[in-house]
Amino acid sequence: xxxxxxxxxxxxxxxxxxxxxxxxxxxxxxxxxxxxxxxxxxxxxxxxxxxxxxxxxxxxxxxxxxxxxxxxxxxxxxxxxxxxxxxxxxxxxxxxxxxxxxxxxxxxxxxxxxxxxxxxxxxxxxxxxxxxxxxxxxxxxxxxxxxxxx
Numbered sequence: 001x002x003x004x005x006x007x008x009x010x011x012x013x014x015x016x017x018x019x020x021x022x023x024x025x026x027x028x029x030x031x032x033x034x035x036x037x038x039x040x041x042x043x044x045x046x047x048x049x050x051x052x053x054x055x056x057x058x059x060x061x062x063x064x065x066x067x068x069x070x071x072x073x074x075x076x077x078x079x080x081x082x083x084x085x086x087x088x089x090x091x092x093x094x095x096x097x098x099x100x101x102x103x104x105x106x107x108x109x110x111x112x113x114x115x116x117x118x119x120x121x122x123x124x125x126x127x128x129x130x131x132x133x134x135x136x137x138x139x140x141x142x143x144x145x146x147x148x149x150x
């Protein structure tokens with residue numbers, strides 16, 4: 001199983017190294033790649049390079065969106081559809097993060113690390129065994145529950 005974690009060097013909050021460590025400790029034998037785009041506009045290229053992965057997470061927390069941000073997001077959506085990628089994103093504007101004290105930043109990193117570790121584990125191993133609905137919901141992310149038939 002190949003899990004690709006893709007970040008951007010311009011992000012305000014980088015929790016991907018922690019997430020890689022957490023997943024590595026919970027999923028033996030998983031190939032986990034961690035790559036970074038130099039700029040937001042390079043994210044689609046990095047996604048293309050990881051298109052063979054079984055699960056792709058793209059993370060970028062930003063303060064303000066540049067003029068070309070909408071185009072970049074459209075390219076990411078086009079890649080998801082055209083290549084049928086198993087791609088999730090944690091891309092959001094959060095101007096409060098840049099002003100947060102260190103303890104709040106650490107809590108936010110921990111929270112996102114735990115959230116995405118649960119999602120990835122549930123994706124591969126069905127987690128949330130008590131759920132019987134068609135989908136598992138983690139915050140705003142909905143995914144098919146593998147424990148429920150077609």
